[in-house]
Amino acid sequence: MTIAAAAVFCGSRLGILPAFTEAARETGAGLAERGIHLVYGGGAVGLMGVVAEAALEAGGSVTGIIPEFLHDREVMNERVTDLVVTGSMHERKRLMFAQADAFLILPGGLGTFDELMEIMTWRQLSLHDKPIVIVNVANWAVHVIAALEAAIEQGLADPSARALYQVVNDVPAAFDALRSMKKREEKEETHRL
């Protein structure tokens, strides 16, 4: 599978650690350098704004998808290559999903948790097979991952749920993960032929 576009889910705040902002910047620039189109939530605030600005500064292309009602709250980013204004959160999520070949999850709050959970449950239901990579910068995601492990240990989720996502510690490892997934799939494809 060629990863032509990646969706980045991350916070509408910067959070307290400079490492979060640095990871957002590295992600935006890294996508642009690899010729991967960025799909994101369309705001100019928080880590989401940092990812988009870094991608644009590095010469990348960016689609921002934002519901009309968040125009002021998340400061609709008019600088992106394509700005799509939706009527609802659900429409935003559906379009972000449709336009992305992979998902990178950076530090974020409730909105980011929601996006991560939904994209994982869609994969669990075999609605897609797109890579989901949690970038666990400065261990921001340990409690989310622990919650998933607890559900498995309590028999409330199948152990196969562990294969729905991959956890890496930094942005370069996230790009390596995407590259190795692509290589693995190409190998499997060759074996099938």
Ligand SMILES: Nc1ncnc2c1ncn2[C@@H]1O[C@H](COP(=O)(O)O)[C@@H](O)[C@H]1O
């Ligand atoms: N319920 C939600 N579904 C999808 N996206 C949401 C939801 N609530 C908020 N969001 C968006 O997620 C990003 C990041 O939010 P954080 O809470 O800062 O992680 C933001 O664009 C929200 O609009």
